[in-house]
Amino acid sequence: MxxxxxxxxxxxxxxxxxxxxxxxxxxxxxxxxxxxxxxxxxxxxxxxxxxxxxxxxxxxxxxxxxxxxxxxxxxxxxxxxxxxxxxxxxxxxxxxxxxxxxxxxxxxxxxxxxxxxxxxxxxxxxxxxxxxxxxxxxxxxxxxxxxxxxxxxxxxxxxxxxxxxxxxxxxxxxxxxxxxxxxxxxxxxxxxxxxxxxxxxxxxxxxxxxxxxxxxxxxPTALKDQLGGDMIELSTEDNDQALREIDEKVSGAEVSVEGDTIHLKVESSDAFISSFIKTLEIPITRLNIRKPTLNDVFLAFTGRKIGDAKE
Amino acid sequence: MEGILAIWQRDLTKFFRDRARLIGSFSMPILFLLIFGGGMSGSMETMMAGNMPEGTEGFNYVEFVFPGIVAMTLLMTSIFSAMSVIEDKDFGYMKEILVSPISRVSIAIGKMLGAATIATIQGIILFFLIPFLGLSYNIMALVQVIPFMFLLGCALSGLGLLFASIIRSTQGFQLTVQILVMPMIFLSGALFPVSNMPAWMDVVVKINPVTYGVDVMKKIMIDVENIPAPVLDAMGLNLTVLGQEVTMFAEVLFIAGFAAVLVLFATFSFQRANA
Missing domain, CATH: 3.40.50.300 (P-loop containing nucleotide triphosphate hydrolases)
Incomplete structure (x- = not known):
């Protein structure tokens, strides 16, 4: 420096x-x-x-x-x-x-x-x-x-x-x-x-x-790049069923669940998303694709969100 | 120097801006003067007259108690003004002061001078009641007593700063100070002579800094030289420590020393403070 x-x-x-x-x-x-x-x-x-x-x-x-x-x-x-x-x-x-x-x-x-x-x-x-x-x-x-x-x-x-x-x-x-x-x-x-x-x-x-x-x-950019890829958030009519399907048929995604939202971290959403939607039989109620934010970086490093107070 | 001045000026500005505090702080000593000066003078004078030989000129209680009430006002105002330190901590402003490059001793001195100035102003305001009380003091004596009032104010606000650094809450401060201030007034000779006290109480009287403050003020304000010895005796104006009569010089020195030591304590507490 x-x-x-x-x-x-x-x-x-x-x-x-x-x-x-x-x-x-x-x-x-x-x-x-x-x-x-x-x-x-x-x-x-x-x-x-x-x-x-x-x-x-x-x-x-x-x-x-x-x-x-x-x-x-x-x-x-x-x-x-x-x-x-x-x-x-x-x-x-x-x-x-x-x-x-x-x-x-x-x-x-x-x-x-x-x-x-x-x-x-x-x-x-x-x-x-x-x-x-x-x-x-x-x-x-x-x-x-x-x-x-x-x-x-x-x-x-x-x-x-x-x-x-x-x-x-x-x-x-x-x-x-x-x-x-x-x-x-x-x-x-x-x-x-x-x-x-x-x-x-x-x-x-x-x-x-x-x-x-x-x-x-x-x-911030470097930190987000370190995480790599895109974040996909989705909710379905039956998340348990959806998770089973993802587990069986989908590869190349890191899966995590928070509340009623399923998070998928993928290399590139462009290549992933069209086939993914076709694969999933359970109707999707909400879908959101975004770049990782500092929040994701924070989550990845500390295992929790910044708002979760831990005294 | 600039820092001391800034802290001093801030406390004064705030004092004059706070109307309720201004009115409240003026009415308290006036109340005391009415009660002690008007109400009690008759019975006190009769009591004192019993101790005096026949024929000596009477004992004027109001003349005796007036400097005492002024000293009491100084004591209360100085100590309570030092509470501004706790308020500054509560309202966060102390952080602004503590992260600035002002030396810690300047903070202590600024706070002390602020409280002492406010106390002195209040003391001086009481002077305007003198004609209404049927008293007459030498103007020169009144002028001479003002610097001493300021010095006494410094010593007593130093005491207030010490309490403020130990006690963290305003409520705790008020309670502690009230418990302490009362005996400091009663056992100082401010309101009645303390010449014939039981031995243990006499010790308290002699270590009480207010005793010497009151004594000096009385010596300056009351025309001691023209008062016959027995009256002087009855008024308790012949303060002795360990059998020695104390001189005014020694008393002033004691109070100045007291103020200096307390400023050091306060400086130390500001040095450690993390607000």
Whole structure:
């Protein structure tokens, strides 16, 4: 890797009983969007908290922007911006006041403050409401304001921990537009965690974490290619009968069942599907052919869907 | 420095913006002044007069209790303002502070100064009641006492920060503080002289920082030199520790030291905090 901005080596966190993070290694390149995925309890938050200087690692080392997280805490803190999962705005203050406080915490030069506040408010379209108290804002506006705040001190890396959790789908897609706009304009490195795997598709690379370990790390396309082929989902009038038929007559497909849906993974759906439909005697009630998604990748690597909480 | 100022200013802005808190915090000491100043002065003065030789000039209880009520206001406001640390944790804002590059000692000092400033402002507001209570203090004395009130406020908000770092919930904080604040007031000489206490209680009086705060405030505000010794005695204005009369200088030093130690504790707790 040419120019890692974050480099994590043998990072371990052990609590009394459990090993929450097991000697993980990875690097994040400058300017990329790095997606960090994993089910609840996989050790994602623990890892992020250690990278952000909020939690002391048991062992291992982390370097951000050339600074050691253990020795140069303040320099690391000045190099990163964080959008936490939960709201960390002061709702009794106005948007402007929240941003001004942030400037002062991060020692943004006095004569640059107004200009920068204006600049970040423009990015997230909140200039008009900058004098209103944050408690009057909608959930989406608060999120945008937090993103604006995270950018004020021109961080090298922006951490986005579940940035769209609790937002409606429309607001979610808007928020991603802002984030992508930002990436284009500023070239900031982004470290992203999300539950919504479709959102992780925008990442240049993703790491999948499970039970304290990183089990896969690559670009979303490469990961999906690794799975190979197409996914066919179908429901029939009698799934048990259908499964028996598939077992007898169909070859070249990996079969799995989830609820009332049968999943087939095949090399190429084009060659497979026409003969398959003719073969099956049981009437098909629903049929869907698609390319594998990150969800399938996740399923293949961890044996479960990302929503299945495993504490 | 900028960080200290920012944290201090934020707490002040929020104080002035919270109307309910503003009104509530002003009415409490006024209530106390009415009860202790108006209601109890008669019986207290009769009681005290019994301890004094015939013919000496009377003992003015309201004059005695006013600095005590101001000190009490300082104590309550300082400690309760330190609760903002717990609120910041609950509302998530503490994370924003903790991930920023502000040094941890600046966070502690900023929080301490914020609470102390709010407490001092409330104390000063009580001064405006002086004419209505039929009292007259030397203006210079009132001006002189303000810096000391601020120092006392620092020490007491430091105490509040210590509690706030140990206790995680606002409810727990309020309960604990109430249990602690009451004896700290009663055993400080703020409301009645503590010169003739049982031995074990006397120990509590002498380790209570509020005792010295109240004592200094009374010494500054009340014209001690022109009061006859027996009255002074009855008012409990001859505080001794281990048989030695304490000087005002020693008391101020003690309170400043107390504040410094507590800021260190608070810094340490912010260093460990993962919010």
């Amino acid at each position: 040419s120019n890692p901005i974050i480099s994590v080596k043998d990072l371990t966190k052990t609590y009394k009983q459990t090993e929450a993070v097991k000697a993980i290694n990875f690097e994040v390149e400058e300017g990329e969007i790095f997606g960090f995925l994993g089910p609840n309890g996989a050790g994602k938050s623990t890892t992020i908290n250690m990278i952000c200087t909020m939690l002391k690692p048991t062992s291992g080392s982390i370097t951000i922007n050339g600074y050691d997280v253990k020795k140069d805490k303040d320099k690391v803190r000045a190099s990163i911006g964080i959008i936490f999962q939960e709201n960390t705005l002061d709702e009794k203050l106005t948007a402007n006041e929240n941003l001004m406080l942030h400037c002062r915490f991060y020692k943004v030069p006095k004569d640059k403050r107004q200009e920068r506040i204006r600049e970040v408010l423009e990015i997230v379209d909140l200039v008009e409401v900058s004098k209103q108290r944050v408690e009057t804002f909608s959930g989406g506006m608060k999120r945008r304001l937090e993103i604006a705040r995270g950018l004020l001190h021109y961080p090298k890396v922006l951490f986005l921990d579940e940035p769209t959790v609790g937002l409606d789908p429309q607001t979610r897609s808007h928020l991603w537009e802002y984030i992508l706009k930002l990436k284009k304009k500023e070239g900031i490195t982004m470290f992203l965690t999300t539950h919504y795997l479709d959102e992780a598709e925008i990442s240049d690379r993703v790491a999948i974490m499970d039970q304290g370990d990183i089990i896969a790390i690559d670009s």
